[in-house]
Amino acid sequence: MGVFMSIIRLMLHWLGRRTLRVVFGVGDFSLFTGRSFLSLAQTKRLATRIARAVHEQGTVCLPVILIVGVFTGLVLGLQGYHVLSRFGSQGLLGTLVSLSLVREMAPVLASLMLIGQAGSAFAAELGIQRNTEQIAALETMGVNSHGYLVAPRLVAALIVFPIQTALFVILGIWGGSISGSVLLGVDSGVYWSAVHRAVEARDLQECFMKAAVFGLLSMSVCAYQGFHADRNRSAVGARAVSACTTRAVVLSSIAVLVADYIISSFFV
Amino acid sequence: MKNTKLELSVGLFVLLGIAAIAYLTIQVGTGAVGGGDTYLIESRFTNAGGIHPGSSVMVAGVTVGRVEGVRIEPSDFSAIVAMRVLAGLQLPTDSMASIKTTGLIGDKFVSLLPGADATFLKPGMRITLTESAIDLESLIGRMAFGSVNQDKAEKETK
Amino acid sequence: MEPSAYPVALQVECLQKGFNGKSVLRGVDLEVPRGSIFTVLGPSGTGKSVFLKCLANILQPDAGRIRFDGRDLGAGDSAAQDEFRRRCSFLFQSNALFDSLTALENVALPLEQTTTLGKLEILNRSRDALRQLEMEEFLDQYPAQLSGGMQKRLALARAIVTRPELVLFDEPTAGLDPLRRNAVFAMIAKYQRHFNFTALIVTHDVTEALVASDRVALLNQGRIAFVGTPAEFSSSRNPVLSLFRDSAQALGESLTEIRRSHPTP
Numbered sequence: 001m002g003v004f005m006s007i008i009r010l011m012l013h014w015l016g017r018r019t020l021r022v023v024f025g026v027g028d029f030s031l032f033t034g035r036s037f038l039s040l041a042q043t044k045r046l047a048t049r050i051a052r053a054v055h056e057q058g059t060v061c062l063p064v065i066l067i068v069g070v071f072t073g074l075v076l077g078l079q080g081y082h083v084l085s086r087f088g089s090q091g092l093l094g095t096l097v098s099l100s101l102v103r104e105m106a107p108v109l110a111s112l113m114l115i116g117q118a119g120s121a122f123a124a125e126l127g128i129q130r131n132t133e134q135i136a137a138l139e140t141m142g143v144n145s146h147g148y149l150v151a152p153r154l155v156a157a158l159i160v161f162p163i164q165t166a167l168f169v170i171l172g173i174w175g176g177s178i179s180g181s182v183l184l185g186v187d188s189g190v191y192w193s194a195v196h197r198a199v200e201a202r203d204l205q206e207c208f209m210k211a212a213v214f215g216l217l218s219m220s221v222c223a224y225q226g227f228h229a230d231r232n233r234s235a236v237g238a239r240a241v242s243a244c245t246t247r248a249v250v251l252s253s254i255a256v257l258v259a260d261y262i263i264s265s266f267f268v
Numbered sequence: 269m270k271n272t273k274l275e276l277s278v279g280l281f282v283l284l285g286i287a288a289i290a291y292l293t294i295q296v297g298t299g300a301v302g303g304g305d306t307y308l309i310e311s312r313f314t315n316a317g318g319i320h321p322g323s324s325v326m327v328a329g330v331t332v333g334r335v336e337g338v339r340i341e342p343s344d345f346s347a348i349v350a351m352r353v354l355a356g357l358q359l360p361t362d363s364m365a366s367i368k369t370t371g372l373i374g375d376k377f378v379s380l381l382p383g384a385d386a387t388f389l390k391p392g393m394r395i396t397l398t399e400s401a402i403d404l405e406s407l408i409g410r411m412a413f414g415s416v417n418q419d420k421a422e423k424e425t426k
Numbered sequence: 427m428e429p430s431a432y433p434v435a436l437q438v439e440c441l442q443k444g445f446n447g448k449s450v451l452r453g454v455d456l457e458v459p460r461g462s463i464f465t466v467l468g469p470s471g472t473g474k475s476v477f478l479k480c481l482a483n484i485l486q487p488d489a490g491r492i493r494f495d496g497r498d499l500g501a502g503d504s505a506a507q508d509e510f511r512r513r514c515s516f517l518f519q520s521n522a523l524f525d526s527l528t529a530l531e532n533v534a535l536p537l538e539q540t541t542t543l544g545k546l547e548i549l550n551r552s553r554d555a556l557r558q559l560e561m562e563e564f565l566d567q568y569p570a571q572l573s574g575g576m577q578k579r580l581a582l583a584r585a586i587v588t589r590p591e592l593v594l595f596d597e598p599t600a601g602l603d604p605l606r607r608n609a610v611f612a613m614i615a616k617y618q619r620h621f622n623f624t625a626l627i628v629t630h631d632v633t634e635a636l637v638a639s640d641r642v643a644l645l646n647q648g649r650i651a652f653v654g655t656p657a658e659f660s661s662s663r664n665p666v667l668s669l670f671r672d673s674a675q676a677l678g679e680s681l682t683e684i685r686r687s688h689p690t691p
Contacts, residue, residue, distance in 0.1 A: 043539070044538060044539050045538055045539075051274060051275060051278045052274060054278045054281065054282070055274055055277055055278050055281070058278065058281040058282075058285075059277045059278065059280075059281045062281065091370075092370075098296065125526075128525075129524075132520060132522060132525070133518050133520055133522040134522050134523075134524055134525070136484050136518070136522065137516070137518060137522035137523075137524075139483075139484065139511075140482050140483075140484065140511060140514075140515070140516040141511065141515070141535075141536040141539070141540060141588070142508060142511035142512050142536075142539075142540045143535070143536065143539040143540060148539060159282070159285075160285075162285075162289065163281070163282070163284075163285025163286075163288065163289065164285075166285060166288035166289045166291075166292050167284070167285070167288045169288075169292060169296075170288055170291060170292065170296075173296070195296060196295070196296060197324075197331075199292075199296045200322070201293070202322075204292055204293055204296075208289075
């Protein structure tokens with residue numbers, strides 16, 4: 001009996017410790033993001049820094065977005081055609097492709113691709129800068145490292161993610177028209193009119209809002225992980241950088257999917 | 269040199285992005301009735317199944333408005349559908365509203381068939397001539413059991 | 427940069443710092459006179475770097491007081507700390523150069539971010555700093571393309587470009603060969619005279635430090651065991667001091683011994 005009670009107590013302790021750690025982590029992360037935005041004002045040459053970040057997340061990631069966008073549309077068109085043709089409703093293919101892209105696929109997939117390309121690079125860069133004392137060097141110079149390293153990337157994410165998502169949507173709809181009406185039997189006029197009819201301003205609003213939220217969320221998770229690469233107790237040096245990059249990608253992807261569910265439930 | 273290259277690529281990217289967003293909102297996202305004044309009319313249906321806020325309102329196959337809301341009329345258990353219609357469109361008072369479907373299993377929408385009266389519907393007025401949604405499921409069921417006519421006759425006597 | 431009459435640039439009282447219950451600094455007291463080259467010597471692993479990082483506020487000391495120019499740098503006094511950062515530079519043991527920026531951009535960064543100078547002025551001052559360290563040809567090179575000694579010079583250029591009153595050097599000669607070690611100390615001495623800053627150096631290179639410094643302190647087991655001039659350091663009969671001196675000398679001898687017994691082909 002006594003053994004049983006002490007096991008229960010140990011489990012409760014473990015649970016409490018875990019919970020406290022999560023609460024501390026979330027609070028610390030929020031403080032980090034808030035501080036980054038507040039220190040925007042202290043950064044000079046901000047436009048150049050933001051332009052560089054837009055380049056990193058935008059131009060550099062453009063090919064990936066284009067390829068993934070087209071192929072997502074192609075697959076949606078193909079699968080959607082075969083499902084809809086069972087009910088004789090191929091005319092709704094445009095609706096299916098455009099609405100699934102605008103509401104869900106484009107913001108989520110574009111964000112995941114950007115996390116994979118720009119977010120991981122950002123986390124690794126910050127991790128190395130932490131490791132080689134470059135962040136400490138900034139601090140000793142009196143440069144606000146949050147404002148200099150993190151904030152421009154967060155601002156850029158708010159600009160870039162909606163743009164990439166819009167491109168993703170357009171290419172996806174084109175991809176759907178290629179597989180649906182060029183390769184398969186939907187009339188292209190029917191396809192496009194279904195697209196135009198289906199998408200409303202409200203859907204686009206949801207789409208761009210999601211993209212901006214995902215951008216901010218994923219980039220700040222990546223920044224947080226990279227910035228605190230030295231906090232990891234189990235790994236140091238190059239291992240710490242690789243561990244923080246992995247965590248950045250995994251956690252920000254999860255964060256995007258959770259946020260997607262929450263935002264969708266508000267809009268539906 | 270390096271900086272100007274960066275500026276150029278960022279500028280091109282942002283321009284492309286603005287073009288994409290503009291294309292989406294102007295070309296694709298026209299499902300909603302664009303700007304302009306609208307007015308509210310109502311119509312009473314015995315069955316408004318499948319009609320939601322946001323469903324299309326069409327005249328002659330052209331979208332002219334949106335359903336604003338659907339509510340129940342407690343006195344006779346009928347459905348009252350409120351619709352916003354473009355202000356430029358004047359509908360005769362004897363217009364008929366019916367609930368139709370795009371394709372076999374597509375979205376339900378409200379179709380307005382303009383009448384011939386010389387007087388027009390004013391904001392807040394109610395269309396009296398209506399045709400409710402066809403209950404596809406029971407229709408198919410009845411067809412399958414070959415009793416469409418019999419059922420219809422039964423219904424009319426009710 | 428208003429010249430201050432206060433004769434002590436940096437004053438440390440009873441500084442303590444520990445990690446995970448193991449105390450590294452056990453009450454360090456030190457006064458660094460203005461305009462001097464002050465060297466803190468000590469065997470590896472006695473917390474010299476920790477001491478310097480506490481001064482630069484990279485690490486938070488557990489207890490003790492630090493006064494810069496007579497002003498207390500309390501943990502909560504962010505205005506005093508900002509002022510300290512503006513007037514003080516830190517030279518990292520690892521140089522901590524920004525590896526994605528060129529040499530010129532590295533030097534220009536502190537000016538760009540912490541001053542209100544114009545673009546041209548920043549460029550001129552950065553070029554000046556690099557010219558004084560004879561690095562003019564390497565303006566557009568990235569740190570990774572520079573040799574170790576070159577990187578050290580670049581780090582020094584970045585440290586002095588803001589015209590600081592106090593420069594903290596963390597093991598400036600770590601990992602350099604004897605010739606370069608001399609060169610680094612000569613460089614520090616030269617620019618210290620030129621710019622007239624106060625230099626606080628932490629190192630374990632006794633010979634070079636004794637030649638270049640105005641004052642020397644020995645940090646041993648978390649406390650200051652000796653403070654004085656280099657001459658006093660060499661002649662002191664303090665047992666800790668002689669032990670350290672002898673061990674350094676013994677190391678040198680054993681190294682020469684090894685070299686002698688394994689002649690390079």
